Amino acid sequence: METGYCTVGVDFGTLSGRAVVVRVADGTEIASATHEYRHGVLERTLPDGTPLGDGWALQAPGDWIDVLRTAVPEAVAAAGVPADRIVGIGADFTSCTILPATADGTPLADLLPGRPHAWPKLWKHHAAQRQADRITDLAAERGEKWLSRYGGRISAEWAVAKALQILEEDPALYAAADRWIEAADWIVWQLTGVETRNVATAGYKAIRQDGDYPSRDYLAALHPGFADLTGKLGPQVSALGSRAGSLTARAAAWTGLRAGTAVAVGNIDAHVTAAAADAVAPGRMVAIMGTSTCHVMPSDRLADVPGMCGVVADGIVAGLWGYEAGQSGVGDIFAWFTENCVPAADHAAAAERGLGIHEYLTERAAAQPVGGHGLIALDWNNGNRSILVDHDLSGLLIGQTLATRPEDIYRALIEATAFGARLIVETFDAAGVPVEEFIVAGGLTRNTFLMRTYADILGRPLSVIASGQGPALGSAIHAAVAAGHHPDIPTAAAAMGRRHRDAYRPDPARARAYDDLYRLYRELHDRFADGRLMHRLRDIRVAAARGAGGSGPDRVPPLDPGPIG
Missing domain, CATH: 3.30.420.40 (ATPase, nucleotide binding domain)
Incomplete structure (x- = not known):
């Protein structure tokens, strides 16, 4: 042909x-x-x-x-x-x-x-x-x-x-x-x-x-x-x-x-x-969701948006301001959890059914009602890109009990990344740069439960590339x-x-339930935003590694100070 x-x-x-x-x-x-x-x-x-x-x-x-x-x-x-x-x-x-x-x-x-x-x-x-x-x-x-x-x-x-x-x-x-x-x-x-x-x-x-x-x-x-x-x-x-x-x-x-x-x-x-x-018109925010998420949007308006990664003339398409924000850990957080925190018994159960561990945990998490796990998490396992711009921040999970299961935590981590995306969208809207359409792209779009959760938490339809x-x-x-x-x-x-317009629409009941959880996320977000406690923990960790024979405070091994020939 x-x-x-x-x-x-x-x-x-x-x-x-x-x-x-x-x-x-x-x-x-x-x-x-x-x-x-x-x-x-x-x-x-x-x-x-x-x-x-x-x-x-x-x-x-x-x-x-x-x-x-x-x-x-x-x-x-x-x-x-x-x-x-x-x-x-x-x-x-x-x-x-x-x-x-x-x-x-x-x-x-x-x-x-x-x-x-x-x-x-x-x-x-x-x-x-x-x-x-x-x-x-x-x-x-x-x-x-x-x-x-x-x-x-x-x-x-x-x-x-x-x-x-x-x-x-x-x-x-x-x-x-x-x-x-x-x-x-x-x-x-x-x-x-x-x-x-x-x-x-x-x-x-x-x-x-x-x-x-x-x-x-x-x-x-x-x-x-x-x-x-x-x-x-x-x-x-x-x-x-x-x-x-x-x-x-x-x-x-x-x-x-x-x-x-x-x-x-x-x-x-x-x-x-x-x-x-096909999202090069003003107000169309594209969230490219993979190991991290980057949010980009053209606009005909110039404004100061707190914690954005930048606004650049002609930065996405000629003649418009291009805005960028982002989350420095999304898929990486899910991968970290499954690789390090899920018991061997769950991996074996997933394999027995012919499922990947992400499919297995997603299936079990999707069966829960909103808030059924009793958890709330901060999505800072790889630092925070927007809106705090501090990569020495770290993750936080509260609400765990002896009854907490891996799928509970997995769902809480998915929700945390969606709460982070909502905060970014709300920050743009409040700064006078309205997000008129939220479009998702990247490998994570294949997870329909994740997409549905994002629509419910954002309280708006999701279009999909x-x-x-x-x-x-x-x-x-x-x-x-x-x-x-x-x-x-x-x-x-x-x-x-091209994109599929409004591929996922929020469920009104779930969206209302998530509004309550989002308020708790914001309370945690604002309480730990100064990084005081997390920075101190990081300093202790780096000092301990140094004492155990790791690299020094400059985080590189000793180098020849002479010129390079």
Whole structure:
């Protein structure tokens, strides 16, 4: 069958990368392929055994290149589309996932594999919280205008905090880094041979507002050696959906595509998903639910939203303000619980029925009435991204008795993440940036009980993206614009993206019952928001690890203080 012109979207996630071949005319997904990262997430040690400290999360650049060498040609081969009919390729990444590199793009991890700070810092690298706090405090003290664009707090997950951590803990390596570049831009550099920066990662993660990064004076006040940071951030930013360059011969050999194929400017996985859901109009909030949840929404209104991750002009689609908020642990919380807290007997019972442990616990949890477990939890097991922006916060569960069962806790954790999402939506509404439609995407949409619970707790319908490959489809949509087959992102999204409107509607009785539980969640949230108790517990834990032979207070092993040759 004639497929017409196609593009390829490549989505680089936390544990794997996936490629999808998409028809430009209508967004039909013809074929896809996935490649699991060989190194996964480096959280305890480097590949050579070098220990990492508390809150570290790194990745290996070679794993990303392997996605181009395996998943892309596999998807293209499965699609059966001639290379001359594939007109563009686009890529998105988790963010802020960022790496130090030389001026020619060589990752320092390739040159200095035994140095922890040489490796790319994944989005959930939270070891820069101290630096993030200082960045926020100094900006508030100096009255920096950009601080309000980030809800009043700068995150440990972002580029400036992570760079400052490198400078303070391994200054020689910081000096050796000619570039401090988002993985989304680095992978486009490898595809095209052209160094670019996209407006989304620059704005949301590197504090670029109104055409400028933080001033040299401000950066020098943080640390005298930090004034040159903006020089490491690279060239002027490029618009989303624009053409970064053309596929090089080397990259064509990796991917099985033609040299000269259009390559779109890089993007963030969550933000590009808005196009896949045809949600690039004001008031359409997309929650991309996976290991974490990122909430993105275009708006024609500019406002200060407490605890948001940022508002950036043209950050999702040209001509509108793009807002971002998020929860730093959702699917990761459920995975942690099932892997560490569920008895072997429940795993065996699930296996006997041919069910996965998540299916088994969901089935048992769904049979309960609202509030039947007598529990309430805070969804801070991986810190809090919005609205508190504190990654040293930790989870909390109260109401346990000797009768509490695993499915009770599992349901309470699901509810906690939904309560966190409701607080984000209410914060936007209260700030004068109304959420008119709530759209869900990501792997967790397959859990119908979870979706129903979110609708009940939010008290509003949920729309669901039609694609199971939202980021990859969104990148393919951007590639279609970069290749000139659609004039702009809204037009391409209308043709190639889609969602199921109001797929889940709240049950009035359950919604009223959840209102009472939500008030308890808010009471707990506000009582522990200052972090005093949780921070103290974390300090005790880190000190205990240090006393037992773990890494020191800077959370990195001793390094050679000399220059890098």
